[in-house]
Amino acid sequence: MRGELLTAYFKDNSLVKQHLDSYNKFIEHGLQNVVDRVGIIEPSVEGFHLRFGNIRLEKPKIIEADGAQRSILPSEARMRNLTYAAPIFLEIIPVLNGVERTLYSEVFIGELPVMVKSKLCYLDNMSEEELIDAGEDPADPGGYFIINGSERVLVSIEDLAPNRIMCTREKDNTLVTAKVFSTRFGFRARAVVERTSEGLMRVVFPASPKDLPLTATLRALGLEKDEQILSVFSDDRHIRNDILLNLELDATKDKESAMEYLGKKAAPGQAEDYREKRAEILLDTYLLPHIGTTPEDRLKKAHYLAKMAEHAIKVAYKEIPQDDKDHYANKRVKLAGDLMEDLFRYAFQFLVKDIAYQAGRADARGRHLAVQTLVRPDALSDRIRYSMATGNWIAGQTGVSQLLDRTSFLSSMSHLRRIISPLSRKHPHFKARDLHGTHWGKLCPNESPEGPSCALVKNLSLLCEISIGEDEKSVEEAVSKLGVKL
16 A cells, blocks of 8 residues: 555655756746846946846757757767756846837846756656657656766755744853844845843844944834833843843943944944944844845844844743754755755856946947947856856855766665755764654655764655745735734
């Protein structure tokens, strides 16, 4: 009976379904989202800017030595040591003194490696006979890339969930920290609210000055008076006592003095205007960017910091248990599509800078600013191909792209369903290596290598499925329709 169920399940579900779904979502929505975030390029040319429109991908192609273009199948890419990649076309509309010029707006900007058996691949929806004619093994599930003739797989990475408060005890239980990995469009900023054993509260975030008091930060964010600060916390006795202690020791009294204090600490010895600007940039850009990056979002950030502080106080007084970092609800798995989106965003930023530089250069030489001549496709393609070929990803991650293990069919399946942890192999990390109750049904308890990587390299269980994520706005709309106030 069990065998029949498994056969029926795998008839409709591939073993690499998670990678294919994730990659398909990336090519359908992720690429356009990255382009829309940039929106326009403003080179150092007066009255001239470039506006981005729709991005379009074609099926995998190859340009021969004589310049002829033709389609290519994965088997040919393997035999001829070629990259199985699709050309990317982007609408770039030049705007001169406020007037759009729509002539020849679609430009070839580079190539994107194609996942075998994804929607872009020619093998998608082929019958068994067609696959054999195309030089493929009908049992091969796909889910990997072909870079310079070698098959490479993007190994899934597990990491702590972004935009989620995690509260733990540190340093001999004297310090309690509430952490959030605030992530917005690829930019990740760790925000921490610390509570010392005396009850003093500090805020730590990227580029922030040392020992920044929580109350001074809340005042700078718009909660000026003591009553306003107390009103955002609950009436719990421990919380009230801690906040009153912090208010008593706070040197700032209103928003202006708090901004001045923050500016002095962030940019000591600088002019007053610069200090003020620096304080504003710190609060808007680096503090909790997932909530927003405009001055209008500051009050929301103040309320969020208050929630973090409350969490830390409750853990300090043992009213609630500390959060478990190894609980799988507090983890997220980055699949091939997410990794490709990070890489494309990084490479696209270089392309944008290059276009702006080329436009400035062409204008300085008195040349006509034609969009086709400003775009160098290699700026994008080379960076993507380099990362895919070496495994060196953005933010210093290594071993993300690996050579697919073809020792046997089972070793290939195992490799495609592997999940790696970003933790160092050299340290013991006993807690992280332990089998956790929440791994049940998600990760295989047996399949893990021996030695330093033991239990830091895991494998998905056979019937495990990974959802590819949903847009927050659609969830918010559904919840608000049910009468929940956001």
